[in-house]
Amino acid sequence: MLNTDILIIGSGCSGLYTALKLPRDRKILIITKSDAESCDSFLAQGGICVLKDPKDYDSYFEDTMRAGHYENDRKSVEIMIRSSQKVIQNLLDVGVDFHRDADGNLDYTREGAHTHKRILFHEDETGKEITKHLLAAARALPNVTLLEYTTMLDLVEENNTCYGAVIKTADGKIETVQADFTIMATGGVGGLYEHSTNYRHLTGDGVAMAIRQGLRLRDVNYVQIHPTTFYTTNPEDRSFLISESVRGEGAKLYDKNMNRFADELMPRDKMTEAIRKQMAKDGTDFVWEDLRPIPYEERHAHFPNIIAHCLEMGYDPDKEPIPVVPAQHYYMGGVWVDHESKTSMDRLYAVGETACNGVHGKNRLASNSLLESMVFAGRAADDLMASYGTVRKNPELFDKVDLDQYRDEDALMKLYADLVRKEIEKADQKMQIIEDKETAEAADLPPAIHHRGDKQPAAPRQITA
Numbered sequence: 001m002l003n004t005d006i007l008i009i010g011s012g013c014s015g016l017y018t019a020l021k022l023p024r025d026r027k028i029l030i031i032t033k034s035d036a037e038s039c040d041s042f043l044a045q046g047g048i049c050v051l052k053d054p055k056d057y058d059s060y061f062e063d064t065m066r067a068g069h070y071e072n073d074r075k076s077v078e079i080m081i082r083s084s085q086k087v088i089q090n091l092l093d094v095g096v097d098f099h100r101d102a103d104g105n106l107d108y109t110r111e112g113a114h115t116h117k118r119i120l121f122h123e124d125e126t127g128k129e130i131t132k133h134l135l136a137a138a139r140a141l142p143n144v145t146l147l148e149y150t151t152m153l154d155l156v157e158e159n160n161t162c163y164g165a166v167i168k169t170a171d172g173k174i175e176t177v178q179a180d181f182t183i184m185a186t187g188g189v190g191g192l193y194e195h196s197t198n199y200r201h202l203t204g205d206g207v208a209m210a211i212r213q214g215l216r217l218r219d220v221n222y223v224q225i226h227p228t229t230f231y232t233t234n235p236e237d238r239s240f241l242i243s244e245s246v247r248g249e250g251a252k253l254y255d256k257n258m259n260r261f262a263d264e265l266m267p268r269d270k271m272t273e274a275i276r277k278q279m280a281k282d283g284t285d286f287v288w289e290d291l292r293p294i295p296y297e298e299r300h301a302h303f304p305n306i307i308a309h310c311l312e313m314g315y316d317p318d319k320e321p322i323p324v325v326p327a328q329h330y331y332m333g334g335v336w337v338d339h340e341s342k343t344s345m346d347r348l349y350a351v352g353e354t355a356c357n358g359v360h361g362k363n364r365l366a367s368n369s370l371l372e373s374m375v376f377a378g379r380a381a382d383d384l385m386a387s388y389g390t391v392r393k394n395p396e397l398f399d400k401v402d403l404d405q406y407r408d409e410d411a412l413m414k415l416y417a418d419l420v421r422k423e424i425e426k427a428d429q430k431m432q433i434i435e436d437k438e439t440a441e442a443a444d445l446p447p448a449i450h451h452r453g454d455k456q457p458a459a460p461r462q463i464t465a
C-alpha cells in the first residue's frame with residue numbers, strides 16, 4: 001500500500017492547479033493514465049476568459065448564462081468571473097506568456113457568443129502554454145510526486161467516506177493508495193464517442209467511479225458538440241479543432257455553393273444545429289470555413305498551428321476554404337460538486353471537466369472551461385485544508401480490499417464506459433419524455449403562453465456502441 005496525504009487523479013490543468021495551491025508541507029501524489037502531456041488541457045487552442053474590467057461583469061455574466069440557456073448555477077458563474085483575475089495572476093506568476101499588444105499590455109480576443117473581447121491567448125496553443133508551466137511548477141515541488149501511466153481503477157470507500165484509491169502502476173502492478181483526501185481531475189468523456197476532439201483515453205472514469213459508488217451526479221447528459229472540426233475521410237485518433245476564435249476574428253462559413261448560411265458568432269449549440277441543418281439540406285458531410293476574411297498578418301500570428309494542420313491535410317487556408325464538421329468536444333455535466341468542489345462523498349473532491357458545479361448550464365461559453373477548472377480547483381485546495389483537522393485514517397479497510405477483482409483492466413474499463421454511456425442515455429430519454437410532455441401540453445395553450453425562447457432539442461446522441 002502507498003501512503004500520501006493528498007491523492008490527485010489526473011494531470012490536466014485542474015489537477016496541477018490543485019497541487020500548486022496546496023501547502024508545501026503536504027505530501028501529494030498525482031497519477032495520470034497516460035504521459036503527463038496527454039490531456040485535453042494541452043489541446044486548448046482558443047484561450048482563457050477573464051474579467052478584464054469590472055465594467056464587463058454584467059456582460060460576461062449574461063453571455064455565460066445565455067450560452068447555458070439560463071440553466072447555469074448563478075453562484076458558480078459569479079464565483080468563476082470574480083475569481084478570474086486572481087487565476088490569471090497566478091498563471092502569469094508561473095511564467096505563462098499571454099499575447100500582448102505593441103505597448104506590452106495583455107491583448108484579448110473574442111469567440112462565438114461573447115459580446116466583447118475578453119479572452120487571453122497564446123497563439124492557438126493557449127492550453128499548452130498554460131499547462132506546460134503548471135506542469136513544470138508542480139514537477140519542481142519536492143512534496144509532489146507524479147506517476148505517469150498509472151490508472152485509478154476504483155475508490156476505496158467506507159460509510160460514504162473516501163480513504164484513497166485502487167490504482168494500476170506503469171509496471172502493471174495493482175496497488176492501493178491511502179490518502180487523507182482524494183481529488184478526481186479525470187477530464188471529459190470524449191473517448192466514449194466515435195468523433196471527438198478529446199484524447200481517446202478520456203473516458204469519463206471519474207464519472208464511472210461516481211456512478212459505481214452511488215454518488216450524486218448533475219446534468220449528466222449535457223454534452224457539447226463543437227461546431228467546427230477539420231473534416232477528413234482519413235481515420236484520425238481525434239478530430240482536429242478549428243477554434244471558435246477563428247470565427248471570432250472574422251472567418252466565414254459557407255454552404256456547398258459558397259454562400260453564407262448563418263451568423264458565425266452564434267453559441268456553440270446553435271451553430272452546430274445550423275451547420276447540421278445545412279449539411280442535411282445540401283446532402284454534404286461538411287460545410288466550408290473561410291479563414292481569408294481574417295487579415296493575413298493576424299491569421300498567421302494568431303493561428304499558426306491551425307494553418308499548419310490544414311496544409312498538412314492538403315488545404316491552403318490562404319487560398320481556399322477548409323472543410324469543417326461538428327464533433328463531440330466538452331462535457332458540461334458530471335460528478336455533482338458544491339461551490340467548494342466537494343462531491344457527495346466525504347473527503348472526495350472533483351475538479352475540472354469531470355466535475356459539475358453547474359457553471360456552464362446546458363452549453364458552455366467558449367473559453368470558460370480552463371478558467372472554471374482552475375478557479376474551482378483552487379477552491380477545492382482551500383476547502384480541503386480547512387477541514388484537515390477532522391481526518392481519521394482507516395488502514396484496516398485496505399486489508400479488506402480484494403485486488404483480484406481489478407486484474408482484468410480491459411473488462412473493468414469496458415464496464416465503466418458502459419456505466420457512463422447508460423447514464424447519459426437514461427438522462428437523455430428522461431429529458432426527451434419531459435420535453436415531449438411539455439410540447440404536448442403547450443399545444444393546448446394559447447401561443448403567447450406556450451412560447452419558450454430557450455427550448456432546445458435534447459443533447460445530441462452520438463454515443464458509439
Ligand SMILES: Cc1cc2nc3c(=O)[nH]c(=O)nc-3n(C[C@H](O)[C@H](O)[C@H](O)COP(=O)(O)OP(=O)(O)OC[C@H]3O[C@@H](n4cnc5c(N)ncnc54)[C@H](O)[C@@H]3O)c2cc1C
Binds near residue numbers: 042045047199330352
Ligand atoms: C481540442 C480542444 C480545444 C479546447 N480549447 C479550449 C479553449 O480554448 N479554452 C478553454 O477554456 N477550454 C478549451 N478546451 C476545454 C479544456 O481544454 C478542458 O475542459 C480542460 O482542459 C479540462 O481540464 P481537466 O484538468 O479537467 O482535464 P484534462 O486536461 O483532460 O486532464 C485529465 C487527466 O485525467 C487523467 N485521467 C483520466 N482518467 C484517469 C484514470 N482513470 N486514472 C488516472 N488518470 C486519469 C488523464 O490522463 C489526464 O491527465 C478545449 C478542449 C479540447 C479537447
